[in-house]
Amino acid sequence: xxxxxxxxxxxxxxxxxxxxxxxxxxxxxxxxxxxxxxxxxxxxxxxxxxxxxxxxxxxxxxxxxxxxxxxxxxxxxxxxxxxxxxxxxxxxxxxxxxxxxxxxxxxxxxxxxxxxxxxxxxxxxxxxxxxxxxx
Amino acid sequence: xxxxxxxxxxxxxxxxxxxxxxxxxxxxxxxxxxxxxxxxxxxxxxxxxxxxxxxxxxxxxxxxxxxxxxxxxxxxxxxxxxxxxxxxxxxxxxxxxxxxxxxxxxxxxxxxxxxxxxxxxxxxxxxxxxxxxxx
Amino acid sequence: xxxxxxxxxxxxxxxxxxxxxxxxxxxxxxxxxxxxxxxxxxxxxxxxxxxxxxxxxxxxxxxxxxxxxxxxxxxxxxxxxxxxxxxxxxxxxxxxxxxxxxxxxxxxxxxxxxxxxxxxxxxxxxxxxxxxxxx
Amino acid sequence: xxxxxxxxxxxxxxxxxxxxxxxxxxxxxxxxxxxxxxxxxxxxxxxxxxxxxxxxxxxxxxxxxxxxxxxxxxxxxxxxxxxxxxxxxxxxxxxxxxxxxxxxxxxxxxxxxxxxxxxxxxxxxxxxxxxxxxx
Numbered sequence: 001x002x003x004x005x006x007x008x009x010x011x012x013x014x015x016x017x018x019x020x021x022x023x024x025x026x027x028x029x030x031x032x033x034x035x036x037x038x039x040x041x042x043x044x045x046x047x048x049x050x051x052x053x054x055x056x057x058x059x060x061x062x063x064x065x066x067x068x069x070x071x072x073x074x075x076x077x078x079x080x081x082x083x084x085x086x087x088x089x090x091x092x093x094x095x096x097x098x099x100x101x102x103x104x105x106x107x108x109x110x111x112x113x114x115x116x117x118x119x120x121x122x123x124x125x126x127x128x129x130x131x132x133x134x135x
Numbered sequence: 136x137x138x139x140x141x142x143x144x145x146x147x148x149x150x151x152x153x154x155x156x157x158x159x160x161x162x163x164x165x166x167x168x169x170x171x172x173x174x175x176x177x178x179x180x181x182x183x184x185x186x187x188x189x190x191x192x193x194x195x196x197x198x199x200x201x202x203x204x205x206x207x208x209x210x211x212x213x214x215x216x217x218x219x220x221x222x223x224x225x226x227x228x229x230x231x232x233x234x235x236x237x238x239x240x241x242x243x244x245x246x247x248x249x250x251x252x253x254x255x256x257x258x259x260x261x262x263x264x265x266x267x268x269x270x
Numbered sequence: 271x272x273x274x275x276x277x278x279x280x281x282x283x284x285x286x287x288x289x290x291x292x293x294x295x296x297x298x299x300x301x302x303x304x305x306x307x308x309x310x311x312x313x314x315x316x317x318x319x320x321x322x323x324x325x326x327x328x329x330x331x332x333x334x335x336x337x338x339x340x341x342x343x344x345x346x347x348x349x350x351x352x353x354x355x356x357x358x359x360x361x362x363x364x365x366x367x368x369x370x371x372x373x374x375x376x377x378x379x380x381x382x383x384x385x386x387x388x389x390x391x392x393x394x395x396x397x398x399x400x401x402x403x404x405x
Numbered sequence: 406x407x408x409x410x411x412x413x414x415x416x417x418x419x420x421x422x423x424x425x426x427x428x429x430x431x432x433x434x435x436x437x438x439x440x441x442x443x444x445x446x447x448x449x450x451x452x453x454x455x456x457x458x459x460x461x462x463x464x465x466x467x468x469x470x471x472x473x474x475x476x477x478x479x480x481x482x483x484x485x486x487x488x489x490x491x492x493x494x495x496x497x498x499x500x501x502x503x504x505x506x507x508x509x510x511x512x513x514x515x516x517x518x519x520x521x522x523x524x525x526x527x528x529x530x531x532x533x534x535x536x537x538x539x540x
Contacts, residue, residue: 021185
């Protein structure tokens with residue numbers, strides 16, 4: 001699989017506290033990386049996760065699928081690449097792939113489904129969809 | 136869905152630091168809960184995750200699927216229930232459901248696939264499979 | 271040093287994800303343990319950290335001093351013991367000691383100073399001080 | 406207090422998952438930032454924390470003092486500045502100050518004391534001290 005250099009990406013370096021006693025990044029931390037990359041992606045489109053929350057609109061993850069292909073270790077550099085798709089009326093799907101830098105080795109593939117809720121109830125996020133160019 | 140009271144379970148209480156700025160448990164922390172429950176389950180069958188690591192055998196997660204049904208909040212009590220299945224020769228699949236206590240509300244459903252590796256290469260974990268009663 | 275069995279305490283077990291690549295609990299996680307124990311202590315006195323936040327009152331840590339005496343490892347059980355003192359008009363000081371179970375080995379000694387703020391400004395937490403029996 | 410621009414520094418941006426239900430970075434996460442900055446500092450001097458561990462030498466934190474001056478929020482950028490001193494024969498003291506970017510507001514001041522251990526026993530880290538220019 002080749003990296004599409006056009007896709008939005010966020011770069012990271014592994015911090016030692018993110019590694020567990022197996023000496024590799026703990027599985028849960030990949031969800032942290034993926035979340036941070038999504039929020040940066042949204043921000044690049046003018047969508048601020050926290051501002052939305054303060055307006056009563058929450059972007060909520062309803063499902064994650066993550067395939068762990070190869071472990072990251074201390075000080076490894078990597079990039080999380082993101083695509084976004086609509087699924088039905090209400091759901092957004094983030095396709096997120098994580099590659100080690102500089103050898104482009106595929107580390108993790110993820111598919112993260114989300115919805116927008118207003119005061120706890122799902123809403124169709126028209127404005128968000130349009131800001132994401134999916135409208 | 137009803138809880139099968141016979142299944143192995145581990146009880147937790149939400150700690151405030153596990154909640155994020157949306158006021159609910161951050162998605163990644165469910166992977167922490169699920170991992171801790173798996174390790175407790177293995178331990179109950181005489182399998183010590185760390186001892187195995189020190190012998191060069193690592194239990195590795197290769198895939199997670201998590202459905203987030205309902206959020207947990209500060210001080211919520213909950214239980215992670217576990218079943219285990221074989222998949223092919225080398226893979227173990229953990230079926231993990233997380234229920235709030237005491238109302239048994241379904242919070243998260245997860246399917247976590249793992250393999251055993253020895254010095255980085257997959258091995259058929261015969262002894263582990265037999266200790267888990269799957270042999 | 272002997273444990274004062276009368277002091278309020280919260281029991282924990284080390285979860286594997288809390289250990290880092292040195293094979294011991296990562297230093298930052300002790301702050302998590304200490305925080306959870308403080309919130310449980312406050313709750314035992316009728317003070318709910320989250321409810322206070324939702325009323326605009328935040329309990330804020332202004333200083334921590336932590337002495338790390340001995341490391342915790344996978345599956346170690348331990349207790350965090352708590353005493354509380356006033357310091358001046360506005361500050362509360364939590365004296366927190368962490369002991370391994372069952373051998374009472376001293377693991378960590380901490381002194382955590384906090385203040386109450388209302389909408390970001392320090393306030394004298396009269397009601398809290400009285401609920402803590404320090405009034 | 407002015408920032409000494411000559412001091413070694415590591416830049417970060419707050420990630421949303423590092424914030425807790427008070428909407429600010431959770432106190433424990435500052436220890437993560439401080440640790441990562443120390444390891445980067447050591448690395449800049451040719452000292453690799455993980456390689457040392459694999460040789461049986463562990464750099465261990467024995468005491469932290471942290472003053473929390475002002476909270477960080479979602480997406481805040483900041484820098485951790487580091488100085489290092491010897492204390493007695495065996496101890497190293499890291500003076501670490503965290504400033505928000507770009508306004509240089511002081512967020513956290515920390516003093517972190519560490520020792521080197523070999524197979525669990527303190528050693529005088531002659532080579533490390535010389536690589537740090539403290540010999």
